Amino acid sequence: MKPQIYLVGGAVRDQLLGLPVVDRDWVVVGATPADMLAQGFQPLPGDFPVFRHPDTGEEYALARRETKTGRGYHGFSVETGPDVTLEEDLSRRDLTINAMAEDERGIIIDPFNGREDLDQGLLRHVTPAWVEDPVRMLRIARFAARFDVWGFHVAHGTHKLMKQMVASGELESLQGIRVRQEMEKALVTERPWRFFQVLHACGALEPLLPGLARRLPGGGHGRDMEAEPWRVLSRAVAADLSPALRLVCVLQFALETEQDLQSLAGWLGLERSTTSLLREWLALREQLQPHVPDDAETWLWLLERFRARGTELEQLLKVNQPQTAHEVLRRLALLDPIVEQIRGDELRREGWEGRALGEELRRRRRAAIAAALEEIV
DSSP states (O other): OOOEEEEEEEEEEEHHHHHHOOOEEEEEESSOHHHHHHOOEEEESSSEEEEETTOOOOOOOEEEEEOOOOTTTTTTEEETTOOOHHHHHHEEEEEGGGGGGGGHHHHEOOTTHHHHHHHHEEEHHHHHHHGOHHHHHHHHHHHHHHGGGGGGEHHHHHHHHHHHHHHGGGGGOOOOHHHHHHHHHHHHOHHOOOOOHHHHHHOOOHHHSSSHHHHHHOOOOOTTTTTTHHHHHHHHHHOOOOEEEEEEHHHHHOOHHHHHHHHHHHHHHHHHHHHHHHHHHHHHHTTTTSSSSOOHHHHHHHHHHHHHHHHHHHHHHHHHHHHHHHHHHHHHEEEHHHHHHHHHHHHTTTTOOOOHHOOOOOOOHHHHHHHHHHHHH
């Protein structure tokens, strides 16, 4: 029997939604690795047979079935072969809207009613085996964020399975890097807070980001926008902040101590630049609470921080503390040229050097700031 090739997953879903198709994935039914090699396909490294098309570069995977063998998302055995059917391959996918295929004639194969769920705006699991892979918890939360603008929501039965997965302890096997990757994908959507709200509603946020979960009200389906993290994130989206800055806006609410920061950054595998920015913002936030400072030492410290990472800190300040941001930035703009006039080379000509020069430079700058603050209204 001639192998059959199907377009599958997100490409079919987005095509039906009228969205641009970015990546196209293909499944080949009734073929062996030898068949693919004979057609000029190039094998890719991995745990199951996937091949790159010799002309388009797109990926073609042999149809496969999965059997749960242990905990976590690595606890599966995978079988491939000409006897694996398309329906078996589609049944291992996370959501019905992602479990559709299109054949070479353009006919949609939809054994799990994904098209109906698309029409109804439902994020529904394919089979009860959904609970066997904890990554699916992150993916459904990400799709909730991506498609919330069209009114998509988690089906009640799927929400029940999500709570069941939390109770089973499967989330303990999730690696922090994978959590961060799914989080970052959600953060570029128009409503990224839905990622965290969906996880919180089923109890999954507590084991993943306990500090953040403690800042949120419990119960319901998590659509409460009154919580401060979601108000901040909403302003970050409106201001078109970068994904890295949006990540800082969220993670700040998951931290209470420097030790928390080091532990979370390590678990999530944060880039050093993101960790540094998060640390800088937490220090700045502490200096500006509960009100705008009035002492010269703090303003000198603020000027030094803004000179180092001014644009990023300014953006964070505006979305996190909109009530005080204007005044803080106004004062910084007035104080900066005053401080800049007091330079180290002038002190060297006066005979200052070494540590004494640095201390005198800061003393004079503090004095200039103190005098300026008395004039600023």
